[in-house]
Amino acid sequence: MQTFFQQIINGLSLGSIYALLALGYTMVYGIIKLINFAHGDIYMLGAFWGYYSINAWHFNFIEALLSSMVVGAISGVIIEYFAYRPLRHSPRITALITAIGVSFFLENGMAYLFTSDTRSFPQVIQQHNYNIGGVLISNIQILILVTACILMVLLQLIIKRTKMGKAMRAVSVDADAAELVGININRTISFTFALGSSMAGAAGVLIGLYYNSIDPLMGMTPGIKAFVAAVLGGIGSVPGASLGGFLIGMLETLFQSIGLSAYKDAVVYVVLIIILLILPAGIFGKNVKEKV
Amino acid sequence: MKKSIKKFGYIMSIGVAMTVFAGCSAAKTTGQGNQANGNTIKVGVNMELSGAAGGYGNQQKQGIQMAADEINSQGGIKVGSKTEKIKLVIKDNKTSTNTSASVAAQLVNNDKVSVIVGPATTNDGTAQIPATNKAKVPFVSPSATDPDFTLQKNGKAQPYVFRACYQxxxxxxxxxxxxxxxxxxxxxxxxxxxxxxxxxxxxxxxxxxxxxxxxxxxxxxxxxxxxxxxxxxxxxxxxxxxxxxxxxxxxxxxxxxxxxxxxxxxxxxxxxxxxxxxxxxxxxxxxxxxxxxxPFSTKASASNPVAKKFMALYEKRYHAQAPTFSALAYDSVYMIKDAIEREKSADSTKIAEGLAQIKGLKCVTGTTTINKNHDPEKPIAIEQLTNGKVSNTYESK
The missing domain is CATH 3.40.50.2300 (Response regulator)
Known part of the structure; x- marks a missing residue:
């Protein structure tokens, strides 16, 4: 039983990272129907920013987290402005290929500038364990869970309660109609990228602190898994992405705990195939009929 | 005008054919492989400098460069009566088997290197074998550990494949x-x-x-x-x-x-x-x-003067403790030097013969002898870490 609860904790902390990343995918997809494959690499940028800001300027945890969210947001906006905006009216496949190109650019660019060595992340918060009935929870695991939950609630509030959020929802339903009623589409899309990318930046610092190891290719696998999480939850749906992230984290943990660790990545992709076959709209996705 | 072009074409084609055949016959008479000429020894480096194994590849590059600079600063490698400097041709295989194969082909055919150091991984190393076998150019991989890596299908050693690490x-x-x-x-x-x-x-x-x-x-x-x-x-x-x-x-x-x-x-x-x-x-x-x-322990270096020198040199140059990969790559270059000096030739086939006969060579990673499978035989140690520091070394036979 202890092992079971311990695995739940492991799954939740892994899942909260996927959830934070999946939010960015789902928001961008919701608004411009583009799968932003460079999203996982913004998470890597966030981690590297955390690494340098803590080492060079001795930022504490909160400062590092907030500043990496800002850096994530800025890089998201820059990528959107230079890579995706000129392609706004081209076929979706063009934008998709560009997204993969941006992802490679960021990975190899960082590997060129900072070498592909694995670095150890400065430990601004000393890790210690709490023993609750035989189940070990570390303060960093709690921190990750809490931060992830706060950010997700905050995001939901921005989307549902603010004027900008209303504009985002309007653009995602019908961009042309939104423009007709006076919404600045470019600004709204930039804002969406900023918001989604700041989540990735935050996830980067949290992961750096939790695992204590960062490298330029760290965004690749989590990025793809977060994409699966977003599809699982229903791409375009914010609560769906959070749920999908936690589910994928749990699934991976489950497969490792029953001794099938060799298949832990495969099972995630199998889920993607199954979901696309039987529930293409995902758990929370709306099934919109195409009208001719 | 047209005729003269045609004539020119004939002459050209005969010329090309002649050079091709000339190449063949020359190769047959002098034992094939890449011949050394000029006053430098060209050493190719086919290494994982980017991609998944980029971290390890760059450490190996450091070791190779250190060894080459050290040898060159002492004048070079003695080839018979003259001393020749090492010229490194470093190429990145991006941790990809495809790129590794094409890098190997470029090194042996275009750059005409006498010998190659690298790649770091078994997969990329195996991808290099067809090109190097065809050109009869030997290579030393610092860290490809698969037991079958140096062997042919029939169990005999690949004539041009060597490694510096244990299998x-x-x-x-x-x-x-x-x-x-x-x-x-x-x-x-x-x-x-x-x-x-x-x-x-x-x-x-x-x-x-x-x-x-x-x-x-x-x-x-x-x-x-x-x-x-x-x-x-x-x-x-x-x-x-x-x-x-x-x-x-x-x-x-x-x-x-x-x-x-x-x-x-x-x-x-x-x-x-x-x-x-x-x-x-x-x-x-x-x-x-x-x-x-x-093979290489920070503690063992106390009793091994070659390792001691290497550790000090590495720390001076890169301001960090020397990693094993750099040590193995450094040794790979010295194995090649030893082979060339004993064979008194920097021709690629001669180097291969020399590498196969390395005996009791004092290396950073211990006294090395190459056995019939082209694996190095050297002492192995087990290190123990306590509080992040090496606290104990167990010798093993």
């Missing part, structure tokens, strides 16, 4: 003996890197040689960061030790997460984790009861 069976069985005899382990869990031949090969060798019971056999992939689930599943299996063959970037995290999950069993690994970065990633207070098999 997996030797290292895996040494670790198994150490776990059973020295640590008195009866129940061992294996957690191996299954994305490389290195990890899977070592795990297999360990399993075959270990006397006790293997209670769990799990794997991970390169780049994984979360091992909590697997480690939690080990926890109630009453394990005496964990065997985790892989590289420091992942094993460091396994050590950290195991200790934080309250697993205090010894963790045994391989030379891929013999790097100061291991303790940095794991955290010094977690790096306890960690053992690994290694």
């Amino acid at each position: 997996n069976n030797f290292q895996g069985s040494t670790a198994a003996k150490f776990a059973a005899k020295t640590l008195k382990g009866k129940r061992v869990a294996i957690l191996a890197d299954n994305s490389t031949d290195y990890g899977t090969g070592l795990a297999k060798a360990f399993k075959n040689a270990f006397d006790g019971k293997i209670v769990a056999n799990q794997t991970f992939a390169e780049g994984d960061k979360d091992f909590n689930a697997v480690l939690t599943s080990f926890k109630n299996k009453k394990i005496d030790a964990i065997y985790a063959p892989g590289y420091y970037s992942e094993i460091g995290l396994i050590v950290k997460q195991a200790r934080q999950a309250g697993i205090n069993a010894p963790i045994i690994g391989s030379d891929g984790m013999a790097d100061p970065k291991l303790a940095q990633i794991a955290g010094n207070k977690n790096a306890n009861k960690v053992y690994y098999t290694t």
Whole structure:
């Protein structure tokens, strides 16, 4: 039983990272129907920013987290402005290929500038364990869970309660109609990228602190898994992405705990195939009929 | 006008044909391979400088450059009566087997190198063999550990393939003996890197040689960061030790997460984790009861003057403690130097003969002899980490 609860904790902390990343995918997809494959690499940028800001300027945890969210947001906006905006009216496949190109650019660019060595992340918060009935929870695991939950609630509030959020929802339903009623589409899309990318930046610092190891290719696998999480939850749906992230984290943990660790990545992709076959709209996705 | 062009074409084609045949006959009479000419010895480097193994490849490049600079500053390599300097031709294979094959072809055909150092991984190294065999150019891989890497299908050694590191069976069985005899382990869990031949090969060798019971056999992939689930599943299996063959970037995290999950069993690994970065990633207070098999130990360097010199030189140049990969790459260059000096020739086929006959060469990673399978025979040591520092070295025969 202890092992079971311990695995739940492991799954939740892994899942909260996927959830934070999946939010960015789902928001961008919701608004411009583009799968932003460079999203996982913004998470890597966030981690590297955390690494340098803590080492060079001795930022504490909160400062590092907030500043990496800002850096994530800025890089998201820059990528959107230079890579995706000129392609706004081209076929979706063009934008998709560009997204993969941006992802490679960021990975190899960082590997060129900072070498592909694995670095150890400065430990601004000393890790210690709490023993609750035989189940070990570390303060960093709690921190990750809490931060992830706060950010997700905050995001939901921005989307549902603010004027900008209303504009985002309007653009995602019908961009042309939104423009007709006076919404600045470019600004709204930039804002969406900023918001989604700041989540990735935050996830980067949290992961750096939790695992204590960062490298330029760290965004690749989590990025793809977060994409699966977003599809699982229903791409375009914010609560769906959070749920999908936690589910994928749990699934991976489950497969490792029953001794099938060799298949832990495969099972995630199998889920993607199954979901696309039987529930293409995902758990929370709306099934919109195409009208001719 | 047209006629003259045609005529020109004839002459050209005859000329081309003649040079081709000339090449053939020349090759036949003088024993083929890339001939050394000029006053430098061209050494190709086919290395993983970017991509997944870029971290290890760059460490090896440092070792190669250090060795080449050192040799050149002493005048060069003695080839018979004259001394020739080394000229490195460094190319990146991006940790891709396709690129490795084309880099190898470029090095042997266009750059006409006499010998190649690299690649670092078994997969990329194997991809290089067709090109080097065809051109009869030998290569020394600093770190390709698969037992079959240097062998042909019929079990004989590949004539142009050499390595500077141990092969997996030797290292895996040494670790198994150490776990059973020295640590008195009866129940061992294996957690191996299954994305490389290195990890899977070592795990297999360990399993075959270990006397006790293997209670769990799990794997991970390169780049994984979360091992909590697997480690939690080990926890109630009453394990005496964990065997985790892989590289420091992942094993460091396994050590950290195991200790934080309250697993205090010894963790045994391989030379891929013999790097100061291991303790940095794991955290010094977690790096306890960690053992690994290694050809090159910081402690052993006290009794080995070559290693001592190398350590000091590396620290001076790169301001860090020398990693094993740099040491192996450094040794690869010195193996080549030794081969050239004994054969008194820098022709590629001669170097291959020389490499096969290395005997008792004093290297950073111990006194090395190349056996009939083109594997190096050298002493192996097991180092123990306590609080992130090497606290003990066990010699093993």
